[in-house]
Amino acid sequence: MKKVTEILKNPKMEIGYLYFYIHLITEIVCFFTLSRVIGDMLILWIIPFLYDALAFVPQSLIGYISDKFPKLKIGLIGNILLTLGLILTSTNIVTIYIGITLLSLGNAFIHIAGGIDTLKISNGSLSPSAIFVSGGSFGVILGKIIGKTKITFWLIALLSLTTIPFILLSSILKEENNVKEPCKNFNYTNDKIKPAIIIIGAVIIVIIRGYMGYGLPVSWNKTLFQSVLLYFTMGLGKALGGILSDIYGMKKIATISIIASLPFLLIGNNLMIISLTGVMLFSMTMSITLGIIVSVLKKTPGLAFGLTTIGLFLGTVPIFFFKITNTLLNNTIIIILSIICILIARKIIKEGET
Secondary structure, eight states, rough: OOHHHHHHHHHGGHHHHHHHHHHHHHHHHHHHHHHHHHOOOOOOHHHHHHHHHHHTHHHHHHHHHHHTTSSSOHHHHHHHHHHHEEEEEOOOTTTTHHHHHHHHHHHHHHHHHHHHHHHHHTOOOOHHHHHHHHHHHHHHHHHHHTSOOOHHHHHHHHHTTTTHHHHHHHHHHHTTTOOSSSTOOOOOOTTTTTTTHHHHHHHHHHHHHHHHHHHHHHHHHHHOHHHHHHHHHHHHHHHHHHHHHHOOOOOHHHHHHHHHHHHHHHTTTHHHHHHHHHHHHHHHHHHHHHHHHHHHHHHHHHHHHHHHHHHHHHHHGGGGOOOOOOOOHHHHHHHHHHHHHHHHHHHBBOOOOO
């Protein structure tokens, strides 16, 4: 516990806390908007699918551009797109799709800004990025809840604008801690394996995490309180994965979290606490896969972060088209996917990280 406290109090964590708030508000804005829009749409799945595609897939390109042109204020660009997209979706049916497009791209820009800033300032630590990313899970459920209230789009637009000072402050912190090779201490991969294979392996783990996090049946999830617990658990798992990896080593935490999650996921469909434990443990792989990819792409952290979001999108795609209800088939898939993750993680993470 003392080591966790030391990490949380480390000055380098400040940028992670700033982006926790930025990410939290960004997801509140997005999922408030989606909740309102979907309520008026006859074909319910098209809008969320479009949102996921535009919010996740372009991040690798945005990240690469930002890596090449580091002076671009992509966080501020993202906030402008996000707020404008929110306003356009509130007007009429004609502008909804334009609004959703801008909203999604704004989300993508903000994600990349957070990814780059937290990685560059971390000196090889996973914790700042883990704290940043974990904010999204809390924002998703809060956005869904607020979307069911009578709060106006304009109040949410003002909420979106509150992130601007945090974005500016994070830029100042990054510049104050600027070094020539900010990601040089990300050295978590097995140097005996080709970089391309390592990246592919890490993305496969992300794809599986995306599916496991959102596609597993949780029949116990029937109330608002239970939904809040589910997303809270996901966020907690993402944060813990980075913090515990910094303390005990990436390979050890990756192996333990995946293996330990398996029995909980297998028997947790109808048991809330059991299921939540499994989801939390498996969510811990988020920061681990990011650390693996950045170890290969040290000079392009934006591209590295974007590759993980492509994996997340690919993992969630099946959810839009089918849902597995057969318990035996579902458990078989969980076992197979978990074994694949363990084998890949053990192979591509270097031996020193045990």
